[in-house]
Amino acid sequence: MNDDISLRMIQVALHWAWDPIGVRGIKEAADEYDMYAPRVLEMLKADAPVEQIADYLTSVVRDRMELPVRPDRDRDLSSMLQQMFLIIR
Numbered sequence: 432m433n434d435d436i437s438l439r440m441i442q443v444a445l446h447w448a449w450d451p452i453g454v455r456g457i458k459e460a461a462d463e464y465d466m467y468a469p470r471v472l473e474m475l476k477a478d479a480p481v482e483q484i485a486d487y488l489t490s491v492v493r494d495r496m497e498l499p500v501r502p503d504r505d506r507d508l509s510s511m512l513q514q515m516f517l518i519i520r
Contacts, residue, residue: 433519434472436519437472437475437516437519438468438469438472440512440515440516440519441468441471441472441475441512442462442464442465442468444508444511444512444515445464445465445467445468445471445508446460446461446463446464448507448508448511449464449488449504449505449508450464451491451492451496451498451501451504452496452498467487467488467491470487471484471487471488471512474487475512475513475516481506481509481510481513482506482509484505484509484512484513485502485505485506485508485509488505488508488509489501489502489505492505
């Protein structure tokens with residue numbers, strides 16, 4: 432497994448599928464969520480359950496961004512990331 436590829440996959444998913452602040456597709460904001468990707472990668476590598484990853488993403492939105500949470504979105508993205516990670520693992 433290549434951690435660089437895994438990390439990049441997570442970064443792309445966070446930008447295009449998660450995007451809590453609405454910067455999807457804005458080139459200058461492509462790295463807006465990159466700081467959260469290493470923690471997500473750690474959880475995926477540790478086989479964390481979908482709910483744990485989703486809870487982390489929800490806490491980022493609630494506690495760091497201070498925005499309304501969307502737990503369904505966070506759960507969906509976490510599930511998608513787990514499935515993608517299994518493929519490249």
